[in-house]
Amino acid sequence: MAGAIELTGIEKRYGGHVALAGVSLAVQPGEFTALVGGSGSGKTTLLKTINGLVTPDAGEVRVQGEGAADQPPHLLRRKIGYVFQEIGLFPHLSVAENIAITPKLLGWAPDRIGPRVAALLELVALPSEVAGRAPSELSGGQRQRVGVARALAAEPKIMLMDEPFGALDPLTRDQLGADYRGLHERLGLTTLMVTHDMAEAVLLADRIVVLSAGRIVADGRPAELLAKTTDPEVRALLEAPKRQADRLRAKLGEAP
């Protein structure tokens, strides 16, 4: 069976800077994969090659068996949910209009869009009365919930998320992360999430891919990754959340 996302030998250069130096990666349907790495490691660039926001200089991108280069990028993007840190809600549209945007572009009938928006608000745990509000009237957490609902509106099977919860306060972030993981299960999504937070990656993802200087340096389930990696940098990265948890426990004392 074909993978949901197949990347082969992806290269991308910005002037003299090499962002991606030949990356190959296959993501299976239903997988929740975290792309981890320091800033400048190429993780965001890699994510954007999948929905055509970045065109690779070399290599092939296949999404659900189809070559990304073989179709107009806007048609490809309507089949893929995209959530990013800045959210990018359209300020001149209401919450409901924001959520309805991709179905509208796809030409859905209005009597199909209305119920879909209502269902999505419920899915991302927002009260139905926010539908008519402007994005500026919402809190940061509520806005990103709208961002997730908008990405899910046209029933994509694949979700690309770029530091989706990075700008939120820790409590909201934790709650939203857990809620999204639940959605991933319920809807049978394939999720690829960029994060620089290893704890978030370990807690949410089935699989962690570590990038460094445009190359994949580690790839596997969180537990087995820690067991088998020999790269000291990757090891340090993976152990960071554990060390943090130990230090927290020492400072706060054992929980009762």
Next chain:
Amino acid sequence: MNARLAAAWALLPEYLGWHVLLSASALLLGVAISLPLAVAASRSARLRWPVLAGASLIQTIPSLALLALFYPVLLAVSALSLRLVGRGFPALGFLPSLLALTLYSMLPILRNGAAAILGVDRAIREAADGVGMTPRQSLFQVELPLAAPVIMAGVRTAAVWTIGAATLSTPVGQTSLGNYIFAGLQTENWVFVLFGCAASAALALIADQLLGLVEAGARKRSRGLTLAGLAGLAVGVALALLPLASFGKPGSYVIGAKNFSEQYILADLMAQRLQAEGASVQRKEDLGSAVAYRALAAGEIDAYVDYSGTLWTNVLQRADNPGRKPVLDQLTAELKRRDGVVVLGSLGFENAYAFVMRPDRAAALHIASIADLAREAPHLTLGSDLEFLSRPEWKAVQAAYGLAFKTQRSYQPTFMYRALTGGEADVISAFSSDGRIAADHLVVVSDPKAAIQPYDAVVLISPKRAQDARLLAALKPMIGKVSVEAMREANLSVDRDQRKATPAEAATALRKRLGL
């Protein structure tokens, strides 16, 4: 005062109608051209610089010059189109004004438009791509709606500029609120000047407020406000245009006038005689000297009064001076042969250029002729009207007498006399039929070498009206009837400070005095 205010009010429907029609058309055209250009400029960095720099460059051209420049350009294009497709178009009036004002309105719309589209948050553009919009959908559904308030602010600026600059379309023959200002300046009718300024300012304020409503609607995303603003604009324009519907019937005569009192009076006199014959008459006033003749030759005006010396030097490019009668005869033959223009005849008086001084100053310096003047000129200041120094007559006088002044200053004719009586100028280039010469007891410096050509006032008829019986019947009786004394008195009644008459009143008085 009340009579003048009443006269100003009576002209308002026509002037305002044209002003609104002109500025609204220019603004609409400006928006229609600038918006796509702004979008293109925001998309392509390579296009951005030349487009914005070009618009800025146009803005640095004084608006009056921009308007004036379109006349010769259109004239050439019209001649070309006449040759190529057998049809010309009017080069005077609405078209040059519309084009110049359109160009003038573009900069604020372009600049605000490009800046506003470029200013849309990068995250929102990325989201538009991310949800699967095409570049076109992103432009129309996201970028333009978000840029709309800033674009509207640019349109407001453009509207205020356009309405202000439209007053300058009067000298290229387009009626506007500027007619109050130009005519008022010439005849020192300050009520007219202020009325014109106030009307154009009020119009600009109203348009600005209504466009402000549209802008607020775009900012607050309130369809009601936007529609209210647009409806207000539409109703305002429609109301202003209503009086024009009954105006400009085909078959009416167009009488031209240059920009000074004598011209207004004589144009009124011709108009009154035509109206007495039952004809409807339109006026094109405040035309530049060269513009007036070409407009007549092109048939855009039907008749006006010009001066033999002006035509001799400017149109026939002659520098010699064979004398008063030969000049008139050769003109009549040459203009007919060259352009088909009919010189109906001399009105009977001359309005020549004359060097004029205050009597005390002339006596003190022992100046009676231009030869005496040449002797003292290196210590004197010449005040002239706006065109004298660039005219061939000035070169002829310079050549004949070796005239060279210490300083030369140009004034509107009215202010030129003020400069002479006030002492800022020692000698001025006046007109011999000017009533102020006698009224102020000024001395005319004689021209023993006859360097200055004769300036008989002649009635000119356009080629297409050459056989028009009604026009000829109305104007022919004026030939040879107007004495220089009668003309000076009529001019003075309009130009003096006290008990001023309007040009129409002066024309009526002149007509009665001459029994026309």
